[in-house]
Amino acid sequence: MTPVLRVRNLVRHYGANAxxxxxxxxxxxxxVVVLIGASGSGKSTLLRCVNLLEEVDDGQVFLxxxxxxxxxxxxxxxxxxxxxxxxxxxxxPHMTVLDNVTLAPRVVxxxxxxxxxxxxxxxxxxxxxxxxTGAYPDQLSGGQQQRVAIVRxxxxxxxxxxxxxITSALDPELVGEVLTLVRDLAAQGxxxxxxxxEMGFAKQVADRVCFLADGxxxxxxxxxxxxxxxxxxxxxxxxxxxxxxxxx
Amino acid sequence: xxSGHHQPSALQQERLAYRRSRARRSTVVxxxxxxxxxxxxxxxxxxxxxxxxxxxSFFDVDAALRALPAVLxxxxxxxxxxxxxxxxxxxLGLGLAALRSLRGPVWFPLRALATGYVDLFRGLPLIxxxxxxxxxxxxxxxxxxxxxxxVLGCVALVLVYSAYVSEVLRAGIESVHPSQRAAARSLGLxxxxxxxxxxxxxxxxxxxxxxxxxxxxxxxxCGLISVLGAVDxxxxxxxESAKLYDFTPYVLAGLLFVAMAVxxxxxxxxxxxxxxxxxxxxx
Numbered sequence: 001m002t003p004v005l006r007v008r009n010l011v012r013h014y015g016a017n018a019x020x021x022x023x024x025x026x027x028x029x030x031x032v033v034v035l036i037g038a039s040g041s042g043k044s045t046l047l048r049c050v051n052l053l054e055e056v057d058d059g060q061v062f063l064x065x066x067x068x069x070x071x072x073x074x075x076x077x078x079x080x081x082x083x084x085x086x087x088x089x090x091x092x093p094h095m096t097v098l099d100n101v102t103l104a105p106r107v108v109x110x111x112x113x114x115x116x117x118x119x120x121x122x123x124x125x126x127x128x129x130x131x132x133t134g135a136y137p138d139q140l141s142g143g144q145q146q147r148v149a150i151v152r153x154x155x156x157x158x159x160x161x162x163x164x165x166i167t168s169a170l171d172p173e174l175v176g177e178v179l180t181l182v183r184d185l186a187a188q189g190x191x192x193x194x195x196x197x198e199m200g201f202a203k204q205v206a207d208r209v210c211f212l213a214d215g216x217x218x219x220x221x222x223x224x225x226x227x228x229x230x231x232x233x234x235x236x237x238x239x240x241x242x243x244x245x246x247x248x
Numbered sequence: 249x250x251s252g253h254h255q256p257s258a259l260q261q262e263r264l265a266y267r268r269s270r271a272r273r274s275t276v277v278x279x280x281x282x283x284x285x286x287x288x289x290x291x292x293x294x295x296x297x298x299x300x301x302x303x304x305s306f307f308d309v310d311a312a313l314r315a316l317p318a319v320l321x322x323x324x325x326x327x328x329x330x331x332x333x334x335x336x337x338x339x340l341g342l343g344l345a346a347l348r349s350l351r352g353p354v355w356f357p358l359r360a361l362a363t364g365y366v367d368l369f370r371g372l373p374l375i376x377x378x379x380x381x382x383x384x385x386x387x388x389x390x391x392x393x394x395x396x397x398x399v400l401g402c403v404a405l406v407l408v409y410s411a412y413v414s415e416v417l418r419a420g421i422e423s424v425h426p427s428q429r430a431a432a433r434s435l436g437l438x439x440x441x442x443x444x445x446x447x448x449x450x451x452x453x454x455x456x457x458x459x460x461x462x463x464x465x466x467x468x469x470c471g472l473i474s475v476l477g478a479v480d481x482x483x484x485x486x487x488e489s490a491k492l493y494d495f496t497p498y499v500l501a502g503l504l505f506v507a508m509a510v511x512x513x514x515x516x517x518x519x520x521x522x523x524x525x526x527x528x529x530x531x
Contacts, residue, residue: 026298048430051434053430053433053434076433076437076438077436079433079436080330080435080436082434083435084434086427086430086431088427090428090430090431091431092428092431092446093450094449094450094453103435103437103445104436104437105437107437107441107445108435108436108437108441109436152435153434153435155437156435175273213365233270233476248402
């Protein structure tokens with residue numbers, strides 16, 4: 001079966017600085033793949049390249065077998081089939097929660113506004129935000145904003161959900177509510193590629209954990225193997241630092 | 249300010265009383281110093297040797313009343329010019345700002361054109377632009393080129409002011425964080441959709457105070473179309489002044505322009521205050 005996402009030899013430079021140096025990665029349908037690695041290892045850049053927010057400098061990104069990194073491919077059409085959630089939520093501050101969530105269905109997918117609103121209310125209800133549909137983003141807590149951002153990314157039923165360190169900007173007591181939501185999504189069989197520093201969480205939900213260092217995928221496998229008995233010395237060193245910081 | 253039900257302690261009540269007494273004292277001091285300054289200024293002007301002559305030729309109530317209908321007629325023209333020009337300026341300014349915000353080498357010619365336009369008309373003194381457009385353009389004797397001084401004056405105003413307004417709007421567009429664009433594009437919105445629905449609404453809100461400032465400036469610069477012969481408030485004042493052999497109509501026209509600008513200035517203040525409050529509130 002063709003994987004939902006296939007990344008081949010992905011390269012991305014910022015000037016002389018090579019952030020991704022030939023990454024290969026597959027994400028199969030219903031699979032949850034977690035990217036771990038130090039800050040600056042290229043996790044976010046990989047996600048942004050997959051979402052075509054960054055141009056790739058070499059290599060290919062296939063979505064359902066189609067090379068979307070080809071400049072002849074329709075990038076907007078490809079993005080419509082993915083959803084991405086950012087570290088800083090990036091909700092639109094001048095729109096209410098409901099408008100944020102229904103924007104893409106209404107404007108991009110041509111869904112009838114009433115239908116889009118109905119569906120958005122359903123989704124927001126499921127994440128416990130039914131009473132905040134009329135609020136503006138700055139009236140919500142960080143955890144609530146991030147849950148809205150996840151709902152916004154889900155509103156157009158993406159084939160692939162990309163989560164870029166979505167709990168890094170949250171206060172510790174708000175991390176739980178967001179991770180619970182992601183756990184539910186994983187249980188529903190969503191295809192997810194996420195970057196995170198929450199190792200405990202990765203252990204629970206990941207089908208596969210990938211360790212990135214200096215723009216290269218050094219190690220990949222089931223969580224108990226990569227997080228429990230890592231083979232590569234760099235992975236071992238990284239995990240030792242995480243454990244020393246009390247994060248695993 | 250308060251939670252409503254909290255009963256301030258004796259200490260806090262004493263503090264509040266002290267603050268109130270300080271506020272009262274400040275108000276009294278400010279009021280008295282203003283009165284003293286106004287009286288001193290008034291005395292300095294009225295005791296000057298030339299004051300009787302100046303009063304008769306600049307502040308003649310009778311002349312003002314006789315000139316009023318003509319000047320008001322002219323002001324009505326200024327007002328119409330203002331409204332039409334402002335609409336055109338906003339449209340053209342927005343177009344220029346959008347062109348200058350385009351990225352990628354494909355758009356270089358359009359970007360360069362917009363940049364050249366802005367450089368030219370932001371640097372060109374309005375009065376020279378008025379002369380060039382007002383006298384040069386009809387001088388070409390091309391068919392279809394308007395000869396009405398009002399229309400030509402509007403063209404010159406739009407050319408110069410759209411360059412200013414486009415820069416204000418561009419600053420607003422660039423002040424919207426790139427992550428907003430990324431979020432919009434990630435949802436599948438095209439560049440144009442992201443601009444229209446996500447970037448511009450935020451940009452315009454941020455630059456509303458400077459935009460209103462330009463609007464106030466335009467309001468009085470509308471009076472400059474009189475140099476092309478359009479009978480606006482300034483020109484009407486000039487005609488009345490020649491008829492009455494008195495400068496009072498100019499003072500009258502000036503006061504009317506000020507009166508017209510005050511509501512816009514208060515609107516600009518209100519918009520700035522609201523923008524500041526919103527920024528403060530978005531913690």
